[in-house]
Amino acid sequence: MLFCGISSSVYILNDMVDIEKDRRHPVKKFRPLASGDIKVSHALTILILLCPCVLVLSFLVNSIFGAIILIYFILNVSYSFKLKEFVIIDVLIISIGFVLRSLSGCLTTGDKIPVWFLLSVAFLTLFLGFNKRKKEILTLSGQTQNTRKILSEYSIGLINEMLPMLTSCTVVAYACFSIFEANSRYMIATLPIAVYGIFRYQYLLSKTDLGERPEMIVLRDRPIRFAVLLWVIVYISLQSNLFI
Template structure:
């Protein structure tokens, strides 16, 4: 009879190790594909380069998710939701999680520098940013949101570095504005849910108020729309290679407005606390995957971009 130690590990037993990497968070790393898409340079080499950057960012980010869960394991065990995380629940041991983190981070750094010095520098900068964020920045008001935005900018730069594409300054500014917008919406959701639950807020949330975050939101929303409009205006403003990208502006407007609607406390006032937690802008990746109008908007935007790219390639438009 085969002993317990000799039995192969089932898929259900392997699942906690995968969930500890937080694969749902990997949607944030899709930003690396924006470089070839926005540059209208979609071909096999650029797609392979972007895919490489995507995998490396997934490995790097997951290594820090593991490190964070190891550092917060005791507090997570006291949390009603975070206690279900694999490490806090005891499904993944701390030594194994630490080994996984070291292997993932070391592998991503070595692979990125081997692939390209620029990509290696970008991944390294992201790793340093994560260290600074977890040690200090996440507890510093305003700088915590700026750090989140910087992470998205580094993802965009990695996409350019992996594909040798020079990025438009309007594209980078638009990425920064959109990242700031998502970061502010995340803090708004956290602050509102903390007040609804009557729980003690994290240190950084004590320095924020919904009125302050709303004013900040107004600034970055305007900046997001303006920078995207300037990029889509075409080569005259050193933006997209065709001014036909202005056709996609309504999708961006609707997506931003829809996200604001979801995060609006007035819209959610009649919902139960559980419903608000499940449909919260505290987790942008969840909104992208679960909110049908936003998902349809993103898909429609991508399809429209491909049609414009195809028409430009065929010489139908300039």
């Protein structure tokens, strides 16, 4: 819940900083601040109230957890004001944010930190991030200077060279997690499901216009929803030792 709070603070701040650019974006113009559904003054009030409360409560829960929350916040504030202007670093910052979220979950539950799982998260979010950049370039088609200047630093060819490597790294990292770090030795059984999900997602990117909103692909595509449900069922079954 605390990470949701600090993430909300970051999203509010980022949307406030980018409000004018978002208004010129064909997709982001529908965001609450850019569209005018929520006033900037109201968003600023929420930010001022929410952010300090989350930071204080995080350190009360656990000093290490609080430090992760603080690092996440500082990193994303830096992203909102400057780091998103640097090619590749912009996507790396987003990926690090998701790794910090996963790391905080491991620390709060007291579990051993699964290095291969964190690498899986890192590579998967890089895969999603660069796919999003690719779709933004195709959507804006020459208007990148008016919305996100950093997009002009990317090219479809460059991203297409990165994606196969990231796909391979994601699959290998997840395979290593399922073999060496998972609680069940049969966790490798979930690997084909994960691979199918990645390939299905890549296929859908070439067929739909949902690349800028990865969550919508998961919500709208029935095969991916089925794959996620199947993964959850197999995972719970393995953790419950139903197959042993």
